[in-house]
Amino acid sequence: MTKILVNCPNLKRINEYKNHSFDGFILGIEGYSENFNNYVKINELQTYLNEINKLNKDVYIFLNKLYFEEEISGLKDVIKELINNNITNIGFTDYSVLNIINDMKYDKNIVWISNHLGTNSNTINYLNKFGVNKVFLSTEITKDEIISIKNNVNCNVIVKMYGHLLMATSSRKLLSNYFKYINKNKDKDLYTFKDIVKNKDYLIKEEDNSLFLTKDVLNDLLFLKELYDNKVDYIYLDDYLIDDKKFLNIIDAYSDGLNNIDDVDFINKLNEVVKINTENNTFNGFLDKKTVFRVNDYE
Amino acid sequence: MNKVELLAPAGDLERLKWAILYGADAVYIGYQNYSLRANAKNFSLDEIKEGVIFAHKNNAKVYVTVNIIFHQEDIKDLEEYLIKIDEYNVDAIISSDIFILDIIKKHNLKFEFHLSTQMSTLNSEAALFFKKNNVKRIVLGRETSKNDIKNIIDKTNMDLEVFIHGAMCMAYSGRCTLSNYLTNRDSNRGGCAQICRWVFDLYDEKKLIDKNTKFSFSPKDQSLLKNIRELIDLGVKSFKIEGRMKSVYYLATIVSIYRKIIDNIYNGNYSIDENDIKALYRCANRDTTMQYFDKKPTENEQYYIGREENTNQDFLGVVLDYDEKNKEIILEERNYFKVNDKINIFGPKKESFSLKVEYIKDEEGNKIPCARHPKEVLRIPCTIKVSKNDLIRIDFFD
Numbered sequence: 001m002t003k004i005l006v007n008c009p010n011l012k013r014i015n016e017y018k019n020h021s022f023d024g025f026i027l028g029i030e031g032y033s034e035n036f037n038n039y040v041k042i043n044e045l046q047t048y049l050n051e052i053n054k055l056n057k058d059v060y061i062f063l064n065k066l067y068f069e070e071e072i073s074g075l076k077d078v079i080k081e082l083i084n085n086n087i088t089n090i091g092f093t094d095y096s097v098l099n100i101i102n103d104m105k106y107d108k109n110i111v112w113i114s115n116h117l118g119t120n121s122n123t124i125n126y127l128n129k130f131g132v133n134k135v136f137l138s139t140e141i142t143k144d145e146i147i148s149i150k151n152n153v154n155c156n157v158i159v160k161m162y163g164h165l166l167m168a169t170s171s172r173k174l175l176s177n178y179f180k181y182i183n184k185n186k187d188k189d190l191y192t193f194k195d196i197v198k199n200k201d202y203l204i205k206e207e208d209n210s211l212f213l214t215k216d217v218l219n220d221l222l223f224l225k226e227l228y229d230n231k232v233d234y235i236y237l238d239d240y241l242i243d244d245k246k247f248l249n250i251i252d253a254y255s256d257g258l259n260n261i262d263d264v265d266f267i268n269k270l271n272e273v274v275k276i277n278t279e280n281n282t283f284n285g286f287l288d289k290k291t292v293f294r295v296n297d298y299e
Numbered sequence: 300m301n302k303v304e305l306l307a308p309a310g311d312l313e314r315l316k317w318a319i320l321y322g323a324d325a326v327y328i329g330y331q332n333y334s335l336r337a338n339a340k341n342f343s344l345d346e347i348k349e350g351v352i353f354a355h356k357n358n359a360k361v362y363v364t365v366n367i368i369f370h371q372e373d374i375k376d377l378e379e380y381l382i383k384i385d386e387y388n389v390d391a392i393i394s395s396d397i398f399i400l401d402i403i404k405k406h407n408l409k410f411e412f413h414l415s416t417q418m419s420t421l422n423s424e425a426a427l428f429f430k431k432n433n434v435k436r437i438v439l440g441r442e443t444s445k446n447d448i449k450n451i452i453d454k455t456n457m458d459l460e461v462f463i464h465g466a467m468c469m470a471y472s473g474r475c476t477l478s479n480y481l482t483n484r485d486s487n488r489g490g491c492a493q494i495c496r497w498v499f500d501l502y503d504e505k506k507l508i509d510k511n512t513k514f515s516f517s518p519k520d521q522s523l524l525k526n527i528r529e530l531i532d533l534g535v536k537s538f539k540i541e542g543r544m545k546s547v548y549y550l551a552t553i554v555s556i557y558r559k560i561i562d563n564i565y566n567g568n569y570s571i572d573e574n575d576i577k578a579l580y581r582c583a584n585r586d587t588t589m590q591y592f593d594k595k596p597t598e599n600e601q602y603y604i605g606r607e608e609n610t611n612q613d614f615l616g617v618v619l620d621y622d623e624k625n626k627e628i629i630l631e632e633r634n635y636f637k638v639n640d641k642i643n644i645f646g647p648k649k650e651s652f653s654l655k656v657e658y659i660k661d662e663e664g665n666k667i668p669c670a671r672h673p674k675e676v677l678r679i680p681c682t683i684k685v686s687k688n689d690l691i692r693i694d695f696f697d
Contacts, residue, residue, distance in 0.1 A: 066440075066471055069422045069450040096424030099431075116476050116487060120369045122398035140479050140487075141370065148371045168475035171442045171591075174516045177598040178501065182509045193499040193514055195481060201502075202480075210516075212470075212477060291479050293367075293490030 002228045002258055005060065005158065005236045006251060010038045013244065014051045020248055021255040024058030024089070026236070032078050034065050034207050035166060037240050042081050049085060062091040064113045065208070066169075076100055091136065102130055109133055111158070115166065116140055121152035128155055136236070139165050143223055143287040147230040156233035161220040162250055162274070163238025164203065165285060168212040175206040190241075203241075217242070219282035221271045224257045225264075246277040253277075302565055303530070304537040306362070306460065307554050310544055311340040315350045315361075320688055321551045321647045322558030325360035326350075327393055329543065330384075333365045333377065335417070335489045336543045348387045360390040366415040368473065368487035369396045378402050385410055393438065395473060400433055411435035413460065417473035417487070421447060423454035430457050438539065441467060441521070442591050449533050458536045463527070464553055464579070465541025467518040467590055469495035517602040522579060522587035527560050528569055545583075548614040548633075551690055552582040555645060562648075574651075574696045581613055581695060611693075615642060618689040619676065627660070627678040628685055636693070637669035643696065644681075646689030653694040654681060 003023035008014065014025075027048065028036035040048050052059055061082055067075055079100050082090055091111035092098050101110065111134040112118065112127055118137045127135075134156040137146060150157050179186040189206045192215060203213040220227075227235070237254060239247040253270040260266045275282050307323035309315035318326050328350060329341045342350060347363065354361045363384055367373060381392070381399070385408040392399070392410055395417035403412055412434050419440035420426055426437055436458040439448065443461075452459060468475060476486055477494035484490030500507055501514035508514070521541075523530065530538065538561070540553055556575045563569050580587065588600045612634035620629040628644075636642065638656050645651035659667050660678040670677055 066419050066474075067422050067425075068442075068444075069447045072422050072424055075424075094422070094425055095418075095420070095428045096422050099424045099428035102428075115474060117368050117395075117473060119487075120371050120374060120396070120398075122369065122374055122401075123396055126398040126401055140476050140485070145371055152371075165480075167480050168470040168477050170470040170475075170516065172469065172516070172518070172596050172601070174469075174601075177596070177601055178512075178514055178603070179508075181598040181601070181603050182512045184509065188503070191508070192502040192504070194502060196498070196500060198481075200481075204501075209471075212475075214480060286479070289483065291483050291485035291488075291490070293485040293488040 002224075002232055003234050004251065004254055004258070005234050007036055007239050008038065008040070008048065008052070009239070009244070011044070011048060011051060014048075014055065016244075016248065017057075017251075018055055020251045021259075022057070022237075022251055023234075024060055025052055026060040026062050026091075028062055028064070029078055031208075032063050032065060032067075032071075032075060034169075034209060035205075035211055035240065042078055045081065045085055058089065059087060060089040060091060060111065061087050062111070062113055063097050064091060064093045064115065066094045066171075067096055072096060079104065079106075089134070091134075098127075098130055098132070107131070111136060114138055115169070118149075119145070121149045124149065124153045124155050128153070134158060134234070136160070139218070140286050140291065142290050143226060146227065146232065146287075150230055150232055158234040158236055159220075159227060159232050160218065160238060161224070161227075161235045162254065163218055163236075163242070164213040164215070164240055165218050166211060166213055167202070170210040170212075171208075172210055173206060174210040175204060213240075214283075216281050216283040217278045218285045219271070219274050219278060220284055220287050221254060221257055221267065221274050223284075223287050224254065224267065225261050228258065228261050242278070249277045250274055301536075303535060303561060304360075305554065305557055305561060306537050306539045307550060308540060308543040308545065309350070309550075310336065312342060312346045312350055314547060314550055316353060317547050317688075318550050318554055319354055319357050319359045321554040323359060323554050325362060325390070325537070326354065327362040327364055327539075327543070329364045330380070333367055333369075333373065333380070335364060335366045335487075335491075344383060344387075347384055347389065351387050351389055355388065362391040362393050362413060363389050364415070365392045365394040365396075365399065366417055367396075367489055368417070369398075370488070373488070378406070381408060382406055391435070397429075397432070397434075404433070413438060415472075416440055416462065419471040419473055423451045426451050426455045426457050430455055436460055436536065438462075440472060442471065444591055445526075445529065445533070445593060448530075448535065452534045459534075460537035460539050461523075461530060461535045462521060462541055463523040463530070463538045463557065464587075465520060465583075466585075467521050469516045469518055512604050515601070515603055518590065518596065519586040519588050519600055519602060520583055521590040523589060523592055524556070524560065524576065524579060524587075525571060526589065526592055527557070528564055531561075531564060546614075548690060548692075549582045552578055552645075555647065558648065577696060581611060584611060613692045613695065614690070615693060616670075616677070616691040618644070618646070618685050618687055618691065620687055621681075621685050622678070623684065625678075626680055626682050628681045628691075630677055630679065630691060632670045632673055632675045632677055634673065635669065635671050641694040641697075643692050643694040644685055644689055645692070646686055652683060653696070654683075
């Protein structure tokens with residue numbers, strides 16, 4: 001049965017999710033996670049957990065940054081706090097997290113947030129030896145690759161199906177640096193950059209790192225049945241920059257889709273709902289588009 | 300005390316030989332598959348074998364990059380390939396996909412596993428994870444500072460390889476798929492279209508931020524020429540030069556300069572020649588900075604507008620032989636030069652020297668006013684004996 005994961009909103013809004021069908025909240029920790037709308041301070045975690053428990057949802061904490069040496073001491077404190085709070089799903093991108101939680105004998109679910117790197121089953125099976133039992137797959141692979149990976153691993157796989165896609169992460173302050181160079185004030189942390197040749201827009205956001213995102217929103221609802229039939233364990237719906245109310249409609253559309261997985265006409269209608277709630281700026285990502293890497297293969 | 304290793308790129312067998320000749324202790328190369336420079340000439344299996352034999356004869360090592368992020372379809376023939384290059388006695392592979400550690404164990408392969416910079420290892424805890432799992436060396440993420448390097452060495456005693464010179468990625472290595480999205484070319488399998496060298500317009504909603512200065516995230520090149528001594532003192536094991544796609548001239552210039560500095564440090568007479576700085580700049584024709592070594596990069600470590608990248612014709616020719624009787628250099632021309640031009644000659648492990656071109660003779664012995672046909676064999680007078688494979692460049696040191 002395919003489950004749905006969504007990002008946890010701020011404390012005040014958790015209750016708004018009460019009547020919507022999904023399985024787990026993903027939380028980002030302030031200073032140790034990135035690319036979330038809302039970050040949880042580590043000393044607020046217990047309060048969040050209390051609210052989430054009322055909704056009876058699973059909790060995932062994603063430590064999805066790369067860490068410099070100076071951050072490691074704080075990272076260890078955060079991980080200790082997560083373990084003390086009996087968090088049952090800890091996600092990592094940087095291998096420091098895996099090393100620390102292995103050293104601390106953490107025996108719950110470990111999620112590899114692969115950020116572009118989860119592209120084959122062998123790597124996942126290798127990580128399985130270290131307790132990794134859930135994997136957030138790369139968003140740059142095809143549906144056939146997802147299915148092939150799922151068929152060759154003993155881990156749960158998580159596939160992002162809705163939201164802006166992360167294209168790149170830089171530790172440079174690319175917006176701040178540019179604004180300094182042109183001697184203007186940077187008023188916000190999110191801007192649009194335009195590919196001048198193709199007249200195509202993308203997003204750049206500056207947190208601790210500079211994050212490059214698609215401006216178009218991934219929507220793979222029409223692939224839901226195929227992924228469901230191939231036993232994809234989790235789908236992830238990302239609310240970043242999506243209107244709060246509209247995002248709840250998106251959750252409902254995917255949830256209704258899973259509950260009516262064989263009804264093609266109904267899913268087509270749901271897909272229209274998703275598009276309307278996303279102002280029609282949707283695309284399919286790479287699920288049906290294979291990348292090339294040799295110039296000779298390029299059409 | 301073990302001397303630090305100077306590790307040079309080699310895009311093909313010719314470059315491998317030049318890099319070793321000019322003083323590299325080791326080279327890194329790529330096979331036609333599994334390597335992040337998918338569009339470089341790269342090596343066939345036979346060339347890998349020949350390259351290893353050449354390197355080992357010259358007391359140098361060969362590391363083979365197996366550094367793509369593997370997709371399902373890429374794995375099929377990998378084991379067979381790794382067994383084959385192990386038979387050729389390659390010294391290490393540089394890889395970012397850690398499942399290969401299992402293949403090494405399964406087949407008891409002899410080569411070392413060096414973790415690629417594509418894994419962006421930035422801290423000691425990540426390094427310890429890899430150390431526990433038989434990674435022999437880590438190529439650190441280029442975002443690590445001097446303090447990071449020191450801390451990682453102090454806490455892990457791990458063999459570390461650090462980039463000292465060359466082009467930089469804008470993003471964390473392996474964490475950039477802009478190429479996939481903007482051109483459908485897979486950056487993590489060697490198809491990177493270098494989107495970070497493009498220029499864009501930046502908008503706040505619909506308002507253009509600056510009509511005069513395009514938004515760009517292109518970093519200047521990195522050079523740690525002035526930090527070599529510090530890096531040696533920190534205990535870094537290997538100094539890596541970037542650039543498997545670069546020319547023979549670039550390679551020879553960069554390798555010979557760093558070779559000289561490293562050797563001078565171990566010989567107790569450390570100094571940096573301003574001419575070397577000039578040569579480094581001119582052969583890539585890009586600005587260099589220390590990038591992350593001393594601080595987080597600012598706007599000064601980036602290119603916006605006003606950057607000029609005019610290609611120069613500094614590289615004039617390759618010495619084929621020296622005619623001691625007539626005191627003439629026999630050379631193969633690369634770029635135009637003429638009588639009375641001032642040229643500079645440099646070679647492996649020797650001081651460069653300059654001279655004025657008194658005359659130029661063609662292959663038939665006719666005196667000609669200028670050399671204008673690349674690959675033509677010519678003679679110029681020189682009283683100092685030069686050696687085969689010395690290189691001739693414009694004297695730009697005045």
